Amino acid sequence: MLNKRTVEDLEVEGKKVLVRVDFNVPMDKEGNITDDRRIREALPTITYLRDKGAKVILMSHLGRPKGKVDPQYSLKPVAKRLSELLMQQVIMSQDVVGEDALKKSESLKDGDVMLIENVRFHGEEEKNAPEFAKKLSSLGELYVNDAFGTAHRAHASTAGVADYLPSAVGFLIKKELDVMGKALSNPERPFVAILGGAKVSDKIGVIENLIDKVDALLIGGGMAFNFLKAMGKETGKSILEEDKVELASELLKKAESKGVKLLLPVDIVVAKEFKVDAEHMTVDAGEIPEDYMGLDIGENTRRIYSEIVENAKTVVWNGPMGVFEMPAFSKGTYAIAEAMSKVNGTTIIGGGDSAAAVEQLGFGDKMTHISTGGGASLEFLEGKTLPGIAVINDK
Ligand SMILES: Nc1ncnc2c1ncn2[C@@H]1O[C@H](COP(=O)(O)OP(=O)(O)OP(=O)(O)O)[C@@H](O)[C@H]1O
Numbered sequence: 001m002l003n004k005r006t007v008e009d010l011e012v013e014g015k016k017v018l019v020r021v022d023f024n025v026p027m028d029k030e031g032n033i034t035d036d037r038r039i040r041e042a043l044p045t046i047t048y049l050r051d052k053g054a055k056v057i058l059m060s061h062l063g064r065p066k067g068k069v070d071p072q073y074s075l076k077p078v079a080k081r082l083s084e085l086l087m088q089q090v091i092m093s094q095d096v097v098g099e100d101a102l103k104k105s106e107s108l109k110d111g112d113v114m115l116i117e118n119v120r121f122h123g124e125e126e127k128n129a130p131e132f133a134k135k136l137s138s139l140g141e142l143y144v145n146d147a148f149g150t151a152h153r154a155h156a157s158t159a160g161v162a163d164y165l166p167s168a169v170g171f172l173i174k175k176e177l178d179v180m181g182k183a184l185s186n187p188e189r190p191f192v193a194i195l196g197g198a199k200v201s202d203k204i205g206v207i208e209n210l211i212d213k214v215d216a217l218l219i220g221g222g223m224a225f226n227f228l229k230a231m232g233k234e235t236g237k238s239i240l241e242e243d244k245v246e247l248a249s250e251l252l253k254k255a256e257s258k259g260v261k262l263l264l265p266v267d268i269v270v271a272k273e274f275k276v277d278a279e280h281m282t283v284d285a286g287e288i289p290e291d292y293m294g295l296d297i298g299e300n301t302r303r304i305y306s307e308i309v310e311n312a313k314t315v316v317w318n319g320p321m322g323v324f325e326m327p328a329f330s331k332g333t334y335a336i337a338e339a340m341s342k343v344n345g346t347t348i349i350g351g352g353d354s355a356a357a358v359e360q361l362g363f364g365d366k367m368t369h370i371s372t373g374g375g376a377s378l379e380f381l382e383g384k385t386l387p388g389i390a391v392i393n394d395k
């Protein structure tokens with residue numbers, strides 16, 4: 001159980017509450033928000049504080065503007081979307097800790113909601129500079145962190161401010177930790193993890209941490225080729241991190257010694273080129289021709305993986321099974337999403353590309369939990385302490 005104070009432990013009425021949210025949402029070139037899930041997921045904390053009569057001051061980053069003011073990364077479109085969702089005008093300040101932010105925060109009325117500009121317009125944010133954290137903290141009287149997506153960063157707005165204000169976590173962080181924490185520490189079994197995506201190096205920590213906990217680990221995506229190579233199979237032109245093959249071999253041995261089923265694809269959809277309309281065929285996993293690359297798991301693998309997933313009680317998934325952005329190579333990812341939608345138990349999507357894939361394929365509302373964290377959920381699944389949560393006052 002989470003041993004941190006939550007918003008409900010704070011006396012917020014009439015107080016200026018500084019809330020770190022993760023409004024780092026995808027936008028198109030015209031500045032239209034293409035997926036507002038992170039904004040919607042922050043609403044429970046915002047509306048709770050507003051309805052309790054707090055003066056809500058929100059802060060977030062957007063993109064990576066490298067410590068400079070850059071209009072392309074302004075949070076203005078977010079303020080607009082948030083106003084629509086709250087059905088209330090969100091007050092937006094032109095700066096972060098400047099005169100405008102200070103003046104507007106001072107004149108807030110109970111129940112008002114304000115958003116300051118992108119905290120990453122200041123280089124001190126990512127450096128977690130104490131002076132900057134102090135200035136940010138001076139905007140509020142209490143600090144709430146609800147930015148799960150950025151909880152793995154020790155920045156001024158995610159960690160530094162907690163040195164100056166009484167603190168608590170918001171409902172989103174609480175939900176993320178409750179659901180994922182329970183799955184890891186006390187899962188209903190069978191507990192199955194599915195890992196895919198491009199690079200095995202990103203997921204080594206996750207595999208190592210999960211190997212001790214799961215009943216089966218299903219590997220797909222680009223990272224599968226490291227394991228196939230480690231078993232002495234030919235992988236043709238498939239993506240491969242040569243320096244990680246040895247490690248893949250060690251992980252295979254570890255799984256075997258622990259009696260954990262670590263499954264690899266038995267067949268692969270291969271193509272000569274990395275292209276939407278590339279000609280493709282399915283081959284046995286050990287028989288990828290020299291001039292072909294593997295871009296998805298094959299039909300037999302889809303069947304085997306789906307059956308294991310459907311019979312599980314807890315499933316955690318991170319990383320697509322193939323190049324799901326191209327329809328010809330999205331069947332593996334689709335099969336996993338579909339199998340998960342049939343699970344009679346807990347299904348968790350660990351953010352990032354897999355979350356996007358599940359939404360895109362239309363299975364979003366069939367999952368128990370889709371994390372709002374990409375990097376953050378990976379670090380959580382690795383068993384790491386997230387700095388943005390560690391700094392919050394204990395209960
Ligand atoms: N066989 C493959 N060959 C090349 N690329 C692949 C293959 N399988 C999957 N991918 C690519 O992997 C990418 C996703 O990998 P990544 O490791 O970033 O996943 P993720 O962990 O879900 O995302 P994030 O890092 O955002 O959390 C996708 O763009 C997909 O096209």
Ligand SMILES: O=C(O)[C@H](O)COP(=O)(O)O
Pocket residue numbers: 022024063064149150153373374375376
């Ligand atoms: O999208 C994310 O993963 C978070 O908002 C963190 O962003 P960052 O990787 O730029 O720190």
